[in-house]
Amino acid sequence: MRHFGFVLIICVAFIEISNGAAFAQGTVDPSPERLVFPTEKGQKGFEEWVGLEKGSGPWADYYKPTPLHMYWSPKNHYIRPDLSAFKDLFDEYASGDCMGCHEDVTPGIVMSWKSSAHAKPRKSAKFAEKTRAIEETSGIKIEQVTCSFCHGESHDELFLPVADDVCKKCHRQQVEEFASEIADGRPSHRASWISNVVVPWYVEGFRRGEGYSFIGCDQCHPAMERCDGCHTRHKFSADEARRPEACYSCHMGADHPDAETYSESKMGVIYAMEGDTWAFDKGLNDLDLGGPEMRAPTCQICHMYNNTSGKWGHNVTSKGRWRMGTFPPVQVEYKSSMKDYPYGITIPPLNKKIDLYDGENKRKLERWLEVCNNCHSGRFARLWFEALDEYMFAAYRKRDEAQLLVEECFEKGWIDVNARAPYPMGDVLADKLGIKLLGEGVFKALKMSKGKIPVVGPILGVYANFRHDDGNPSQIETEYGNMWFWYALKGYKGVAHGQQDYAWWWGWAPMVNQLSRIKSQHDMLERVYNIEAKLGIGLGGK
Structure with a gap:
């Protein structure tokens, strides 16, 4: 020193x-x-x-x-x-x-x-x-x-x-x-x-x-x-890189609580009790899974098993079906503008909904089942993935209900987008990206308004968790951002990793609580607008 x-x-x-x-x-x-x-x-x-x-x-x-x-x-x-x-x-x-x-x-x-x-x-x-x-x-x-x-x-x-x-x-x-x-x-x-x-x-x-x-x-x-x-x-x-802790420092927190849900699942508890005796000096392809070398799976066992090769390797995304849970699935019938997603945008990965049952995702599911079958029966594993999908479909229906309420606030003029800052970089997005990437509708809306348009829901609406500039976003937009980007995703990780408390108390329960807050905000904005209309003041009096 x-x-x-x-x-x-x-x-x-x-x-x-x-x-x-x-x-x-x-x-x-x-x-x-x-x-x-x-x-x-x-x-x-x-x-x-x-x-x-x-x-x-x-x-x-x-x-x-x-x-x-x-x-x-x-x-x-x-x-x-x-x-x-x-x-x-x-x-x-x-x-x-x-x-x-x-x-x-x-x-x-x-x-x-x-x-x-x-x-x-x-x-x-x-x-x-x-x-x-x-x-x-x-x-x-x-x-x-x-x-x-x-x-x-x-x-x-x-x-x-x-x-x-x-x-x-x-x-x-x-x-x-x-x-x-x-x-x-x-x-x-x-x-x-x-x-x-x-x-x-x-x-x-x-x-x-x-x-x-x-x-x-x-x-x-x-x-x-x-x-x-x-x-x-x-x-x-x-x-070191084969241990779950190698993943924890990034894969944790509000929108992807992987560390919390894995470590408090039965898999994580077994690892905590027995992991010191497991064969982390062996390559993943050489392990005797389910036995004394590794009695329960780690993050690496589940996520590094490759969809193409059927072996473990350094690609951790090849079996991804839900893509972090942030892209709407085609299996849900939407009433909000999510029915029109991706709104003409051609920028990957924003350019399409997810089809959980198309050929590619069916193949990915079979690869997942190959991993799960090391410890579970095929029927149990398949039913668990079915439960995960149905949980997510139900969560998206709740998101859709909330998004419809938020969108009505803008359609009825209860929130004045012209009195606040534009969408982040909204003043240059149209010129920078152009009509080919944004699609005609989004391009024209950004161009004509200079970015002063409402953007809510998956996935561009997540800015509500990152910015607050001159009144943008409003409280109801922030409540909705927390609903789908925090609580719905916590529930997703809870079900995916078999952690019941996150599936309900940190996931579904606060998600529907947010829906109640959004409904109350929606009704309050409507009442204020109507009162202002009678008094001839504010937004309602214009």
């Missing part, structure tokens, strides 16, 4: 300089083969280095990222630090002595690395065989995977590794599996940063000087091509 003063100086120096001039670009010679972003458009938006002068993706010109974005999306934003404050350290340690220097400056990183298979690639017969296989397929001789392999030979070329440039050299199969999530669309790990920065409410927050408010979103939606979301730095342990 004797160099703590230098660390403090460099932090202060970065904060000062990051507000003005940019440092040198932090990139490495990229692999010409891009698996994670194979298209030119994707590479330009999410891999082209822009420093901190622009954002990521299609809205890059509309906001400047916070300095932490260097770590969330390093291909876009990483800037090498100014190391002039460390001159004494460079004089003390020989060039290339990364370990010696960093044992002083960042000892935790070095200790983590020393416990890793990167430091000891032949620490057991099993690891020696894996290392030999990697050497054979990659053509790389491996004694140790040291700092320079992942970060460059010197500070002059320092970079942060991503899968296509570094991890793929040794772990090609895993990167290919990860990149195969492209076929499944969003939501997915591969598209986590895309999902974060393309939504209009995110960019609107930056336009209004509130970019730091999204730090929670950024932490769970970084560019997952870094791999360290599951294999944490600098140990990069497969054993």
Whole structure:
């Protein structure tokens, strides 16, 4: 810790300089083969280095990222630090002595690395065989995977590794599996940063000087091509990534309480009681499921079993049927405008309803049943999925009832959209996206109103949980946003993971309570409007 003063100086120096001039670009010679972003458009938006002068993706010109974005999306934003404050350290340690220097400056990183298979690639017969296989397929001789392999030979070329440039050299199969999530669309790990920065409410927050408010979103939606979301730095342990806790830090909370529902389900309780004895040192394809090696499933067992191959791998979305529960199913007969979803919008994944019983989703269900049949009878497992689907259909009928009430408030003029801020980025959405992506109806509505239109319900109406700008959204819109994006999804996760308390008390019960609040708000707005009409004042008196 004797160099703590230098660390403090460099932090202060970065904060000062990051507000003005940019440092040198932090990139490495990229692999010409891009698996994670194979298209030119994707590479330009999410891999082209822009420093901190622009954002990521299609809205890059509309906001400047916070300095932490260097770590969330390093291909876009990483800037090498100014190391002039460390001159004494460079004089003390020989060039290339990364370990010696960093044992002083960042000892935790070095200790983590020393416990890793990167430091000891032949620490057991099993690891020696894996290392030999990697050497054979990659053509790389491996004694140790040291700092320079992942970060460059010197500070002059320092970079942060991503899968296509570094991890793929040794772990090609895993990167290919990860990149195969492209076929499944969003939501997915591969598209986590895309999902974060393309939504209009995110960019609107930056336009209004509130970019730091999204730090929670950024932490769970970084560019997952870094791999360290599951294999944490600098140990990069497969054993660790096979445990449910590896998923908990992101897959939790109001809209996707996976950690809460799994850990308090019978599966999670068995894991809590017995997990210390399970064979997490084994690959998922080598486990004896249901026995002493793993008596109950983990997140990884259920979600990493691949729809295409029938084996476990690094694609976690291939069996996704409900797609997080946020897209309306065709199996429900709607009375609200959800009957017209997706309103002509052609932007994936907003461009269609879900058909739970089409050929593709039927095949996915059979793959789910293959996993469940390791521990349950086929009849029980099939009935459970049937119950999940029926629960969700019923929840969507409640959402539809609520959405109809909210829409009436706008149709009758009880809420004045002209007296409040437009929909996030609504003033530029039409010109930016165009009629082909938005569809004629949405395009014309945005264009003519300059974004001052009501947007409620799945999925663009979720902005009600992220923004409040000059009276937009109103209370009834916020209540509806909480109903479908919080409580309905909590119930969904409760049923999906077999956690009864979330299915009812944190899901269905508060969801219908929200419907009561929405009905009361609807009736109050109607009464106020009618009173104002009689008095010749306010909205009713216009």
